[in-house]
Amino acid sequence: MSFMVIEKMRSWVSSENGATAIEYGLIAAGIALAISTAVWALGGNIVSMFDGLSGYLSP
Secondary structure, three states, X not given: OHHHHHHHXXXXXXOOXXXXXXXXXXXXXHHHHHHHHHHHXXXXXXXXXXXXXXXXXXX
C-alpha cells in the first residue's frame, strides 16, 4: 500500500503538465508587456498622424 503512495507521489512530482501552462502564461505576459510598451511609446505619434489626416478630410 505504501509503495503505491510513493509511486503516485513520484509521478506527481515528475509531471510537467503544470510547467507548460506556467510557461505559456509567462509568454503571454511578455507579449502583453511588449504591446503595451509599444502603444505607450508610439501613442503620441499615432494621435498626431490621425489629427493630420482628419485635417485633410474636413470639408
